[in-house]
Amino acid sequence: MTAANDREWASHMLGAAVIEVWSALPQDVQQKLFEQAVLTGQSGNEEKLRERLAKFLHDHHQRTAGISS
Secondary structure, X not given: OOHHHHHXXXXXXXHHHHHHHHHHOOHHHHHHHHHHHHHHHOOOOHHXXXXXXXXXXXXXXXXXXXXXX
């Protein structure tokens, strides 16, 4: 397994874990993770990515701690 594969695997596993516990995370941690996800996305269209992530979180969690686009 290569370092790139290891990173992809770890990102997948940690990302899935964060999604599962999102509602239980403190608001400041949610905000940091949310902003880092937008920066990591490197889509060139941060606002669209921000809106998509916010919609996903609002659709899948009862408490999203006020994070919105």
